Amino acid sequence: MSAADVWYIGVDQVPESLAVLLDGRDRARGRRILGETDRQRFLAAWVLTRLVLGERLGVDPAMLSFDRTCAHCGDRTHGKPVVETAGVGPDFSLSHVGGLAVVAVSDRAVGVDIEDATAGEQPLASALTERERATCLSYTDFARLWTRKEALLKAVGEGLGIHPRRIEILGSTPVALPEELGSPRDFALCDLPLPAPYVGSLAVRGPQPSLSVRGGAELVGDAARLVPRLWSPTRV
Numbered sequence: 001m002s003a004a005d006v007w008y009i010g011v012d013q014v015p016e017s018l019a020v021l022l023d024g025r026d027r028a029r030g031r032r033i034l035g036e037t038d039r040q041r042f043l044a045a046w047v048l049t050r051l052v053l054g055e056r057l058g059v060d061p062a063m064l065s066f067d068r069t070c071a072h073c074g075d076r077t078h079g080k081p082v083v084e085t086a087g088v089g090p091d092f093s094l095s096h097v098g099g100l101a102v103v104a105v106s107d108r109a110v111g112v113d114i115e116d117a118t119a120g121e122q123p124l125a126s127a128l129t130e131r132e133r134a135t136c137l138s139y140t141d142f143a144r145l146w147t148r149k150e151a152l153l154k155a156v157g158e159g160l161g162i163h164p165r166r167i168e169i170l171g172s173t174p175v176a177l178p179e180e181l182g183s184p185r186d187f188a189l190c191d192l193p194l195p196a197p198y199v200g201s202l203a204v205r206g207p208q209p210s211l212s213v214r215g216g217a218e219l220v221g222d223a224a225r226l227v228p229r230l231w232s233p234t235r236v
Helices: 016-021 024-032 036-057 130-135 139-155 217-230
Strands: 003-010 091-097 100-106 110-116 168-170 173-176 187-192 198-205 210-215
Touching: 003 036, 003 198, 003 217, 016 036, 016 217, 024 036, 036 091, 036 100, 036 217, 091 139, 100 110, 100 198, 110 139, 130 139, 130 168, 139 168, 139 187, 139 198, 173 187
Parallel strands: 003 210, 091 110
Antiparallel strands: 003 100, 091 100, 110 198, 168 173, 187 198
């Protein structure tokens, strides 16, 4: 059975000093984000991603580079990011909202999405099928369903390039997909056990994976203690 590993971290647990792990392109992306809170989420998500991938691949997380070429239009800025390596690296996906960031890593195509179940924003009824709307009795129901749709779209590298109403998910089972994405049987969905008030879902191509979900506080803390010795401040 294939495995999927999910790590999560509180945004406020990632110190600014770890921005040294980001490369020039990602630091520039971070500077273009206007809101301070949004910049902190971006930093937390990409620091965690680099630490997790660096540990898995046995490489310096600061040395990782990513290719964001869109598989559909060739644009080099908005595609699903992949690790630039000489061989085939693991697939990964990240998400952040509120005070939490997560990254999922798998040897198969993977997507992850999280939402704050207490946000209470008006559900996007136009994004749901009639049968899906009937299952959403609360905002929490909607938030969980939304993460399932987003995770599946991220697994195939589409994001919201495909209207979410073209995907129908009942419970945690895909029952209808656009023809270009393949058969619903080609994907598996897992709900993630995350700290309240967050809900999240993982999607993989293929059968149900062996799932591991863990906090990344120790991983981030170890990196924060090592940064002054291993990475020069001039890289920031």
